[in-house]
Amino acid sequence: MRFIIPLTLATFGALSSVAQAEVPKVVTDIPAVQSLVAQVMGDLGEPTVLLGQNADAHHYQLKPSQAGALQDAGLVVWIGPRLTPWLERALDGLGAQDRALSLLSAPGTHVRHFSAADAHDHSADMDDEEDHDAHASDESDHDDHASEGAQSDVDPHAWLDPDNAKIWVGLIAQDLSKLDPENAKIYESNAKAAQARITTMDDRLKAQFAPVQDKPFLVYHAAYGYLADHYGLHIAGALSPSDAATPGAAHLVSLRNEANTDKIYCAFPEAQHDPKMVDILVDGTPVKLGGALDPSGSSLTYGPGLYEALMQKSADTITACLSSQD
Numbered sequence: 001m002r003f004i005i006p007l008t009l010a011t012f013g014a015l016s017s018v019a020q021a022e023v024p025k026v027v028t029d030i031p032a033v034q035s036l037v038a039q040v041m042g043d044l045g046e047p048t049v050l051l052g053q054n055a056d057a058h059h060y061q062l063k064p065s066q067a068g069a070l071q072d073a074g075l076v077v078w079i080g081p082r083l084t085p086w087l088e089r090a091l092d093g094l095g096a097q098d099r100a101l102s103l104l105s106a107p108g109t110h111v112r113h114f115s116a117a118d119a120h121d122h123s124a125d126m127d128d129e130e131d132h133d134a135h136a137s138d139e140s141d142h143d144d145h146a147s148e149g150a151q152s153d154v155d156p157h158a159w160l161d162p163d164n165a166k167i168w169v170g171l172i173a174q175d176l177s178k179l180d181p182e183n184a185k186i187y188e189s190n191a192k193a194a195q196a197r198i199t200t201m202d203d204r205l206k207a208q209f210a211p212v213q214d215k216p217f218l219v220y221h222a223a224y225g226y227l228a229d230h231y232g233l234h235i236a237g238a239l240s241p242s243d244a245a246t247p248g249a250a251h252l253v254s255l256r257n258e259a260n261t262d263k264i265y266c267a268f269p270e271a272q273h274d275p276k277m278v279d280i281l282v283d284g285t286p287v288k289l290g291g292a293l294d295p296s297g298s299s300l301t302y303g304p305g306l307y308e309a310l311m312q313k314s315a316d317t318i319t320a321c322l323s324s325q326d
Helices: 009-020 031-044 064-072 085-094 127-139 162-179 181-212 225-231 249-259 276-282 306-323
Strands: 026-028 075-078 100-102 217-221 235-240 266-268
Touching (some): 026 031, 031 075, 031 162, 031 181, 031 306, 064 085, 162 181, 162 225, 181 225, 181 306, 217 276, 217 306, 235 276, 249 276, 266 276, 266 306
Parallel strands (some): 026 075, 075 100, 217 266
16 A cells, blocks of 8 residues: 655755755865865865966956856855955955955964065055055054955965964864854864874975075065965065066166075076066076976866975975075
8 A cells, every 4th residue: 555645835845955955165266275175175065266277366357157156155265355356356246255254364364474575565566456455454453363454565375384274274164064064073074184184294394394494595476475484494585576566677686686696596486477587587697496386376286185285396396496506
């Protein structure tokens, strides 16, 4: 005998609730952040990354399909407007700021400021950041863990400090758990595993960098302050005075003179920029040309393994050149 169970409105409601329980759609700004989110999500989902392969994080134009992904996202994880003002405009236009986790202003994040040694005149940065800075200047009473707009000289490249990465995966897990409580334990477990991997990587890189800590070098632009601070490296200067400006003649002459003093060991171009300027700078000097660095990881294979690959490749590139100068 077949029994027919009547489907009441309550039954339909329960079925609908189950059907609607989904893992949040997550959109990220740069490959390094996407990698951290992917480690937390694990097999539950794959976060979208906006920055295209080999693109420059500071200058990027969103595609219409990417704007659609932002509109549909349950969570947007990004560094903040100091790095990607183009994404701030998109979030504002979509009214999606309340669905965004800005990592640079997240609790516990270590924030550094550009100094004269960074050769980074941030006042020369993109004009379209000025409105954000003017608004954020009212918050200047905040300390170094305050929002990225609190002071115009905040260095946004904070993912190059592994301690920040460990903090961020925990915060990402918390936000995902709020949106998807059924999988909270999985997010928490994945975050703890990611933190353990980052700690192991960090210990390995500390040992790798230790022999070259006293050897000054030049970089293409001032994106590596967090890396240098964390590992005790000596960056003598940056070719580009800002993320958006072409270096002036006086700045190039100053770096050229310094390169001729035997005080600089290596100079490193950058993956997303023409290496000719660095070639010209070191040509005829004792400075050795190193491999190209890639601070955002946009030249690497995207996915959960990218963050560790980015940090390891940076260490390998820097130490290979500096070690050869013994």
